[in-house]
Amino acid sequence: MKLVTWNTQWCCGLDGVVSVKRIIEGARAMADFDVLCLQEIACGFGGMPGRPGDQPAEVKSLLPGFQIFFGSAVDEFDANGKHQQFGNLIASRLPVARVQHHPLPWPPDPKATSMPRMCTTVTLSCPDLGALRVMTTHLEYYSASQRLAQARALRELHVEACALAAAPPVPDTIGTPFQAKLHAAQAILCGDFNMPATDAGYDEIQRPFRDPAPPAGGAPDKRLQDAWPLAHPGRPHDPTFRLFDRTYGPVPMACDFVFVSDSLAPHVRRIEVDLQTQASDHQPVFIELTA
Incomplete structure (x- = not known):
């Protein structure tokens, strides 16, 4: 399985040009991906630099054969009633069984600029690895307390999913909302976490929890x-932010990560960062897992 994750900055390159096509081409240059996770995808925010259009629709048109799932962290209407959305997108050519959009905590921090954050999750079937969840997110940049709360929530989402996989609900009639669901303990969590590997939130995401169904021995x-x-x-991690543009700080840093569950860890074959592209202010990350 090949996956690329990229904070696209609404597909705005360092040259100021907004191009969804350039983002897709850049991701394809890294790998013939099965799953593409994009953060900062916009729709209806024509006042942003570069005037992005309906970017989920553009991604869909550029990826025939893929299912597209867009989750709006920001979903609102302006004073004129225009619909505005901003969030994360997952494109998959592997069969998807379930889609979930999880709002993340947004506790008050009156000293910081902030916006709602969320995690989009798709449960899919991979021929080599079996059922697994792909989770993508973009955590708060300006508020450390909000970011830590969001990191804790991501871990809890994984804990809950593992518990459901170990003890699924009693299924009801096929064709109703209570029908049996595909639950997966295996997971990939990726995105822009807006924190270095020294941050408390980075450790919180990786904090161990009790296995609800431990194997014998x-x-x-x-x-x-x-x-x-x-x-x-x-x-050390290759940098994924501030490599070319130092607007937000003088030193390049890694803040775009890919986390995997225990059972997937032995299957990680490659993980690389594109250190050349300037199609966004972040660098894309590619991971390959094999059986």
Whole structure:
């Protein structure tokens, strides 16, 4: 399975040009991906730099054969009644069984600019790896307290999903909303976490929890873990932000991560960052998992 994740900055490059096509081409240059996770996708915000259009529709037109799932963290109407949306998108050519859009905590922080954040999750079937969840998110940049609350919520979403996979609800009649669901303990969590690997939120996402169905003689704890050190032991993360544009700080940093559940960790084969593209103010990340 090949996945690319990218904070697109509403597909606005460092040249000021907004181009969804350039983002898709850049992702395809990294890999013939099965799943594409994009953050900062806009619709209806014509006043933003570069005047982005209906970007979910543009992505759909550029990816025939993919299912497109757009989750709006911001979903509102302006004074003239125009619908405005801003959030995350997952495109998958693997069969998808379920889609969930989870609002993340937005506790008050009157000293910081902030906006709602969310996590889009698709449960899909991968021929080599089985059922798994792909979760993509974009956490708060300006408020550390909000970001930590959101990191904790992401971990709790994974804990709950693992518990449901171990003890699913009693199914009801096929064709009703209570019909049996595909539950998956395996997960990939990716996106722009707006924090370095030294942040408390980074550790919180990876904090172990009790396995609801431990195998005989197996480890009693489960956790999400950063895939980068699995593929590059002892090597610092490649930077994914502020590599070319120093508007938000003088030093390049890594804040776009891919976390995998325990059972997927042995299947991580590659994880790389495109250190050349300037199609966004973030660098895309590619991960490959094999059976």
